[in-house]
Every structure is written in structure tokens, then in C-alpha cells.
Amino acid sequence: MAQNLQPLTQERLTEGVRHVCARAPRLAAVVEQHGLPSLRPMAGGVEGLLLTVTEQFLSLRAAAVIWQRLKERLSPFTAEAILECPVDELQRLGLSGAKARSFHAVALALRENRFTPEAHATLDDDAVRQQLLALPGVGPWTAEIYLLAVLQRADA
Template identity: 45%
Template sequence: MPSAPSPDALHAAREALAAADPALARAHAALPPFAWRLRPGGFEGLFRMIVEQQVSVAAAASIWRRVGAGLGEVTPERLLAHAPETLRSFGLSGQKARYGREIALAQVEGRIDLNALAHLDDDAAVQVLTAIKGVGRWTAETYLMFCEGRVDVFPGGDVALQAAMAWLDGLEARPTEKAAYVRAEAWSPHRGVAAHLLWAWYGAVKRGEAAA
């Protein structure tokens, strides 16, 4: 079972990031300690990430409760036992129902073993995940961060991270996805911790608790 980095490990990583990048040191100084948001993984974890995309937190929670109640147990077999129309009755869009079936089929047919990703390095794991229809790079990277506790993964396509990076470097516009990945290279091997730091900063600014 994956484990989240300890508070001491997170503190050490933040100190290393602040020492390596004066710009990131400003966000580090402005924010209190945070915990790593580890979530259950496997089929359920990946499917839930698909379900929760592009909807509000409240809507995502409501839909996920309906999915859990409808399936009884969130497994590839239980999902595949339901027709797409039934899955849509749980609150899923047609696209998310199709993507859920694609992930379930990949697992059942042996094209992917979500429980064995830990044996792959980050890049290889991203390639395996994105080979599944409906699983993009952002989904793969956030799955590895939040469901496997990987500390050097950076989802450069995340718009909140891009906004925080623009504040960080005094840019007039958000960096492109490619530019965000390049910028984050300086934060290895703590890119996932840097992402958590930037997300925390973004949230604090939006709540009026910190300055951009």
C-alpha cells in the first residue's frame, strides 16, 4: 500500500526547494505546513479521478456517492456488468461512462495492472496509464501523486499550477504546459512537493489569505 511522505520529509523537501529557488522560497515562507493528500488507488482511484473532472467539489461528491450506491462495489467487473445507460443514470456523462468502461476493460483484459504501477518509474507509469483511452497526461500524473504518493511528479497542464507559476515569476500570462514542465525541472527530485506548495499558495491567494 503506498504511503504519503511524512511531515518531516515534506518539511525537508520544502526547505530544499526554498534554498534552490528564491522565487519558490516566497511561497514557502507564506504558507504553513501541509499534509500530502493521499487517496485510494487502483481501479476505483483512477475511475474516481475521471468522474470528478470538470465538475464542482460538491457535484463530484454527489455523483461519486450515486456511483458507489449504484455499483455496490466499485470494481471493473461491477462496472462492466452495467449498461452505459445505467451508468449515466448514476449521474455520469456519456463520455465519463465510456472512459470508465475503457479503464475497466484494460484492467480485466490484462492490458494494465494498476496495482503493479509501483514497479515502474514515473515516466513509464505515465505512458502505461495514458495508453488507456480517456486517461490523459494530467490524469495520469495526478493519479501517481495522489494515489501512489510519488513526490517527483509535476502535472504541468494544471491551470492552477500555471497561474501560481505566473505569480512566482512575475509573468503577465500563465506559462504554457511545455514551459511549466521545463520550469519545474529545477525542482526535481521534489516536483510533487513543489506542486503541493503552489496549489496551497493558489488557494490561499484565492481566499484572500496571501498575496500573489
């Protein structure tokens, strides 16, 4: 069966939640009390991936502070802008050494066309996942978050 590459919309999410609630009364009670979940899409492409890397193992509040510093220094997030910022400067902005090196690895892959976010809308999840997992500092969790939040793919 072919994978649906269409982004998850609020309408599709609502339909799915209602479908599950019809079969799970306890979940229906939770939805009745708290309402339907909303989508929280992230920025696309390299920016979305780098935000996901930044958020790894941090509170969202701490990650937001670091991310704001990174945006002020690197935006727009191009391979050149990232590679021109030394690892030690990325660390002073709040990234761990491993995350700073991951930023550089992602930028290098972007420059060498080994990371092609503009093509992700037409690639299936496995192809995107394979491309992401080849990047240093990107593991299964980061790849799944990218698929869910950046590409808005349904979690199958």
C-alpha cells in the same frame, strides 16, 4: 539516474519544502504564514483512477456527489461490477457519456490485464503513464494526477 519509486511522505515533503524555502524567501514567507502543505492521498488502484476521471472538468463538490452515487452502486470497484452497470445507468448516476464509456474501457483493460494497478508501485512513472494513456478517456492531466495523488510520486 534511477527514479525513486518510494511514495512521497509528509516527512519527504517537509524536507523538500524547507530546501526550496532556503533558496526562495518569498515562498518561505508564504509557508511561514500558512504552514506546510499536507498530503492528500487518494484511494489506490482502479478506484483512484476512476475518481480522477470523475473529477475531470467538474468542481470538487459536484464530483463528490457523483462519486458517492457511483460508490453506492459499484463498490467494490471490480471490472465485473463496472461492466455489469450499463453506460446509460452510469450516466443517470451523473457521469457524462464519455466518462461512462471510459469507466467501461478501464474495466475491460483491468479484466484483460492491460491496466494493472497492483504493479504500479514497482513501475517507473513513464511505464505507468504509458499504461494509463492507452486507456480511453485518460489524458496527460489524469495520468499526472494519478501519479501524484494515487501513487504519491514526487512531481519531478
